[in-house]
Amino acid sequence: MEAKTKDLWVFIETNEDGSAKNVGLELLTPGRMMADKQGGKLVAVIIGSGVDPAVGAANSHGADQLLVVDSAEYASYTTDAYTSALCALVEKYGPTTILIGATNNGRDLGPRVSCRLKTGLTADCTALDIDEESGNVAWTRPAFGGNLMATILCPDHRPQMGTVRPGVFKKGNIAPGKAEIIKECIHVDAKDIRTQVLEIIRDMDSEKVDLEGAEIIVSGGRGVGGPEGFETHIKPLAAALGATVGASRAAVDSGWIAHSHQVGQTGKTVAPKVYIACGISGAIQHLAGMSGSDCIVAINKDPDAPIFDVADYGVVGNLFEVLPVLTEEIKKSRA
Amino acid sequence: MNILVCVKQVPDTTEIKINPETNTLIRDGVPSIVNPFDGYALEAAARIKDADPDTKIVVVSMGPEQAKSALKECLAIAADKAYLVTDRAFGGSDTLATSYILCNAVKKLEELEGPFDAIFCGKQAIDGDTAQVGPEMAEHMGLPQVTYGLEAVVDGGILKVTKEMEDGKSVIGVKMPCVVTFTKPAWDPRYPTIKRKMAANRAEIPNITAAELTTIDLAQAGLKGSPTKVKKTFVPQKKTGGVKIQEETNEDSAKKLFATLSAASII
Numbered sequence: 001m002e003a004k005t006k007d008l009w010v011f012i013e014t015n016e017d018g019s020a021k022n023v024g025l026e027l028l029t030p031g032r033m034m035a036d037k038q039g040g041k042l043v044a045v046i047i048g049s050g051v052d053p054a055v056g057a058a059n060s061h062g063a064d065q066l067l068v069v070d071s072a073e074y075a076s077y078t079t080d081a082y083t084s085a086l087c088a089l090v091e092k093y094g095p096t097t098i099l100i101g102a103t104n105n106g107r108d109l110g111p112r113v114s115c116r117l118k119t120g121l122t123a124d125c126t127a128l129d130i131d132e133e134s135g136n137v138a139w140t141r142p143a144f145g146g147n148l149m150a151t152i153l154c155p156d157h158r159p160q161m162g163t164v165r166p167g168v169f170k171k172g173n174i175a176p177g178k179a180e181i182i183k184e185c186i187h188v189d190a191k192d193i194r195t196q197v198l199e200i201i202r203d204m205d206s207e208k209v210d211l212e213g214a215e216i217i218v219s220g221g222r223g224v225g226g227p228e229g230f231e232t233h234i235k236p237l238a239a240a241l242g243a244t245v246g247a248s249r250a251a252v253d254s255g256w257i258a259h260s261h262q263v264g265q266t267g268k269t270v271a272p273k274v275y276i277a278c279g280i281s282g283a284i285q286h287l288a289g290m291s292g293s294d295c296i297v298a299i300n301k302d303p304d305a306p307i308f309d310v311a312d313y314g315v316v317g318n319l320f321e322v323l324p325v326l327t328e329e330i331k332k333s334r335a
Numbered sequence: 336m337n338i339l340v341c342v343k344q345v346p347d348t349t350e351i352k353i354n355p356e357t358n359t360l361i362r363d364g365v366p367s368i369v370n371p372f373d374g375y376a377l378e379a380a381a382r383i384k385d386a387d388p389d390t391k392i393v394v395v396s397m398g399p400e401q402a403k404s405a406l407k408e409c410l411a412i413a414a415d416k417a418y419l420v421t422d423r424a425f426g427g428s429d430t431l432a433t434s435y436i437l438c439n440a441v442k443k444l445e446e447l448e449g450p451f452d453a454i455f456c457g458k459q460a461i462d463g464d465t466a467q468v469g470p471e472m473a474e475h476m477g478l479p480q481v482t483y484g485l486e487a488v489v490d491g492g493i494l495k496v497t498k499e500m501e502d503g504k505s506v507i508g509v510k511m512p513c514v515v516t517f518t519k520p521a522w523d524p525r526y527p528t529i530k531r532k533m534a535a536n537r538a539e540i541p542n543i544t545a546a547e548l549t550t551i552d553l554a555q556a557g558l559k560g561s562p563t564k565v566k567k568t569f570v571p572q573k574k575t576g577g578v579k580i581q582e583e584t585n586e587d588s589a590k591k592l593f594a595t596l597s598a599a600s601i602i
Binding site: 079080083103104107108110111112114115116118119120121122123124131138141142143144145146147148149150151152153154155156157194195196197198199200201202203208212216241259265266273274283284285291295297299303308309310311312313314315316317318321322323324325326329330333 | 351360371434463464465469470471473474482500501502503562566567570579580592595596601602
């Protein structure tokens with residue numbers, strides 16, 4: 001389809017309490033830069049039920065316009081209802097670009113919408129810009145488990161679409177909202193929603209591991225040696241720092257710690273302020289999940305471990321001797 | 336139950352190295368494997384067959400002739416029939432074009448194998464990592480989808496899929512026919528038996544080419560049917576100038592690390 005405007009849309013995914021997920025607000029930051037370069041408005045699109053908190057948050061994070069679909073049938077995410085609503089909005093308003101957070105739901109919704117609109121979608125982007133030559137969005141993403149980066153264009157189809165990895169961009173400062181708020185009523189028949197949530201099993205608080213939202217992560221790998229190593233060395237350091245415990249696939253596959261702690265290609269993708277990798281060699285699949293961290297600290301006895309290639313600070317040494325001293329020093333400084 | 340499992344042959348990305356002079360991937364000598372997530376999809380189908388031995392499992396792959404070794408592995412593990420969708424006209428397809436070709440291939444396979452109750456895919460391939468082909472196939476075919484599946488059981492006419500969420504799990508009931516994409520469950524997929532391996536080696540795997548896909552519009556396939564174009568590829572920059580700490584003793588190293596991180600206001 002043809003774009004009717006030069007507007008850039010950011011899909012703001014909501015939680016069940018109607019608040020905005022962080023990634024949507026994060027995307028308003030590059031969205032602003034791109035919308036300005038494209039010469040259009042920055043539009044936040046919010047679909048859900050009881051979404052006033054998300055509307056307020058998007059407004060105070062710099063959107064020029066808000067498109068809001070607020071109705072009971074969107075209370076929990078379903079592929080069918082959300083795809084219908086987003087496609088109906090696109091057909092009415094004709095944006096030139098759509099950004100969607102690469103969460104589980106975002107990666108469920110994105111390809112469904114792009115396929116219905118017969119346009120291109122670039123997955124799990126980690127950098128965004130406008131290609132100077134053509135004016136198209138330049139979508140940059142990792143492939144081959146992070147071994148290679150590719151920059152993708154969608155030259156002849158609109159809207160150009162991409163999902164963007166959470167934690168890559170930072171939320172902007174809050175300012176008083178000035179957005180024009182447009183409410184749209186889009187009804188989806190119950191019979192057209194072909195999936196039904198039968199049961200939700202939330203992780204118990206004791207198991208809840210918020211790696212994506214963590215400011216500091218202390219991760220352990222094969223070098224930790226066993227489940228007791230996590231108890232005696234990794235968890236005490238994490239506790240001293242108020243950090244979340246992460247793990248490499250090797251540690252998870254060995255049964256030393258639950259999968260919910262896993263960082264990497266088959267686990268979580270994280271971007272904390274500080275990532276402390278202990279006894280992790282740094283397989284490319286692990287690096288793919290944490291190389292976006294602001295500061296990486298590595299402790300490993302092998303001086304040639306690839307983790308040192310991405311580390312800002314690396315200690316070559318035995319973690320069983322380094323970590324207790326480091327933990328003590330931190331405790332002393334905070335006492 | 337009649338289940339189609341879509342698989343891709345991929346390079347083992349754990350084995351890929353970068354040529355430091357040309358900054359390109361060295362693929363020579365890198366083993367080709369069945370995409371691990373597709374292996375989980377096959378295992379999910381095999382578990383349905385464990386419960387209902389009348390279930391038929393058909394596997395399909397799109398790719399060059401050598402992808403038949405991946406299909407043979409699937410036959411050895413659990414599949415009953417295998418097909419390869421292959422044609423030069425399909426080369427260079429992005430996810431929209433790939434899913435369009437596969438959707439047409441499914442129509443052809445349904446003429447041969449009967450209608451499918453469910454189409455299972457891995458959530459993503461480990462080379463492209465897009466996670467888009469499954470949902471796009473579902474959209475092309477007008478079927479409902481569930482993504483991030485861990486396991487699936489048949490209950491009446493409904494498939495109950497346990498789905499991974501960011502903060503737990505959910506059970507989704509979905510009407511069949513449907514598309515489900517699978518991620519890593521808590522268990523390991525089964526291994527092939529010697530007997531099945533020998534039978535798989537002898538199995539005939541028919542090719543399906545563009546000429547046999549009577550419903551396809553080739554303008555929507557291959558490079559020219561792909562809305563996305565690769566502008567450039569590059570090797571991610573390695574960090575340089577990282578601080579290495581290795582003092583006489585580990586205790587001294589730890590103290591220096593703490594002092595360095597504190598001085599830089601990192602902790």
